[in-house]
């Protein structure tokens with residue numbers, strides 16, 4: 341024989357909002373009903389046995405990091421961030437190639453720019469133009485570094501905004517942690533960019549130098565022919 | 567509330583491509599999922615398979631997570647589905663059905679797993695082995711109800727929602743599971 345109340349009482353007991361009053365009622369019934377008392381003894385023992393579980397430590401695994409990094413790296417590449425910047429030095433090189441090989445002289449006057457080929461440009465002028473381009477290069481690079489800095493900043497601000505929006509009561513500690521991480525990431529990205537850009541610039545200067553030598557040689561030949 | 571907020575922050579950062587945030591997110595939940603897996607599958611190697619599948623599922627669906635549910639509930643919904651999948655694949659129920667006669671086979675597996683661990687963990691092992699031997703008597707469905715109620719402290723409504731049944735059915739399953747534990751323990755004297 342079993343008490344018809346057992347199931348209901350048990351479900352109530354493990355229910356979500358068990359009030360002290362309901363608990364008291366259950367206990368009262370248990371005191372007066374041997375059947376339920378018996379069943380409950382077992383269930384509570386079973387429950388406490390189950391609660392005796394000790395968490396086992398997780399075996400070492402890569403936490404999906406390899407997959408995560410692989411997929412996010414390729415995503416960044418496809419964003420074409422570097423692809424865009426890398427065109428800049430090449431474009432500058434192309435301009436220099438024109439300056440050197442075609443001996444283009446650009447003279448700015450009151451009526452605007454005059455572009456002429458060959459004739460009037462001397463080696464000195466060439467040197468001057470190269471110096472100017474070099475100057476531009478440095479300015480260009482500073483601008484780029486600033487732009488990338490801003491880009492990364494705005495990216496971080498964006499992330500933080502998302503975080504702020506989605507976080508109703510963010511603790512300052514969490515945000516600090518995340519911000520510190522992004523700041524660290526940003527500085528590293530900037531440094532990487534600076535190095536890569538410097539390498540590109542250096543390799544372009546190699547090209548310029550050899551072109552410069554070529555131009556000197558060409559003008560020497562010209563002088564010799566005259 | 568603090569936990570939920572940090573989860574959301576980490577999710578946002580992970581979606582932006584931060585591997586650091588992703589790893590932190592995994593670290594927060596791997597132990598809960600792994601231990602869930604050990605209790606559900608009865609052995610650490612299946613539990614590890616489950617853990618990896620669950621986090622792959624989380625990774626693939628992270629962009630679908632909406633802040634309207636608790637992240638932990640969302641994770642355990644994925645874990646629930648994976649547990650059902652793995653069970654179907656391994657026909658775990660068939661294996662467990664055979665264990666009703668003798669001491670369950672996989673208990674030896676669990677003991678075997680811990681063979682080389684120091685003695686100080688012996689009590690933990692015994693406590694865990696006892697739990698696993700109890701849960702092994704149940705069907706996966708019942709085991710999951712017990713798991714979600716006792717260890718994950720879900721409401722019957724949440725469990726019902728996860729299993730695609732009514733709250734009353736979830737309550738009945740919980741009761742049936744406990745009744746079954748009582749019956750087998752009377753037969754085998756497991757709890758004495």
Ligand SMILES: [Zn+2]
Pocket residue numbers: 343344345346369373374375376377
């Ligand atoms: Zn009663």
